[in-house]
Amino acid sequence: xxxxxxxxxxxxxxxxxxxxxxxxxxxxxxxxxxxxxxxxxxxxxxxxxxxxxxxxxxxxxxxxxxxxxxxxxxxxxxxxxxxxxxxxxxxxxxxxxxxxxxxxxxxxxxxxxxxxxxxxxxxxxxxxxxxxxxxxxxxxxxxxxxxxxx
Numbered sequence: 001x002x003x004x005x006x007x008x009x010x011x012x013x014x015x016x017x018x019x020x021x022x023x024x025x026x027x028x029x030x031x032x033x034x035x036x037x038x039x040x041x042x043x044x045x046x047x048x049x050x051x052x053x054x055x056x057x058x059x060x061x062x063x064x065x066x067x068x069x070x071x072x073x074x075x076x077x078x079x080x081x082x083x084x085x086x087x088x089x090x091x092x093x094x095x096x097x098x099x100x101x102x103x104x105x106x107x108x109x110x111x112x113x114x115x116x117x118x119x120x121x122x123x124x125x126x127x128x129x130x131x132x133x134x135x136x137x138x139x140x141x142x143x144x145x146x147x148x149x150x
Contacts (some may be wrong), residue, residue, distance in 0.1 A: 008129075015128035016075075022118045023073030026085065030066025033058065049096045057095075064088045072122065075131020082123025089116030 005011070033042040039058060046054035046061075064084055071081045089112040100107035127133045 012129040015125075016130045018118070019072055019075060019122065019127055019131075022115065022122070023069045023071075025069070025115065026065045026072060027069030030062050030064070030069055033062035034066055051095050061088060061092070068119075072119075072127075075127030075133050076136075078122045078127040078131070078133055080123075082119040082121070085119035086116040086123070089113070089119065 006014070033039070037045065039062065042058040042062060043055050046058045051057040065088070068081050068085045068088075071077055072085075092112045093109040093116075097107060097109035097112060100109070102108045102110050104111045
C-alpha cells in the first residue's frame with residue numbers, strides 16, 4: 001500500500017516554515033540566556049534548579065540554543081544539530097521539568113518535548129531543498145560529477 005504524500009515542493013515549503021519556527025524559538029531561548037538574563041543570571045538559575053556544574057551547564061545550554069537555533073534557521077548540519085539539541089532538551093527535561101506534570105505553565109516538559117521532537121525530526125529527515133545543507137549537497141554532487149568526467 002502506498003501512503004499518499006504531498007508534492008515535493010509543498011513538503012519543502014512546509015519543512016522550511018517548521019524549521020524557521022523551531023529555529024526562532026531556540027534562538028530566542030539562547031538569546032534570553034546570553035543577553036537578557038546574562039550568563040551570571042542564567043548560571044544562578046541553573047544552580048537553583050540543581051543543574052550539574054551550573055556555570056558549564058548554563059554556557060552549554062545558551063550556546064546550543066543560540067547557535068543551534070541559527071543553524072536550524074539556515075538549515076545547516078541538521079543531522080548533528082538535531083541530535084545535539086534533542087540531547088540538550090532531554091537534559092532540561094530531566095533536570096528542570098521532571099515531576100511538574102506535562103504543561104509548561106506548571107513547569108512541565110511540554111516545550112522541551114516539542115523542541116526535542118522537532119530537532120530529532122530534522123536530524124532524521126533533513127532540512128529540505130531550501131537550506132544550506134541542500135546547497136552544499138548540490139555542490140558536492142557537481143564536484144563529484146566533474147571529477148568523474150575528468
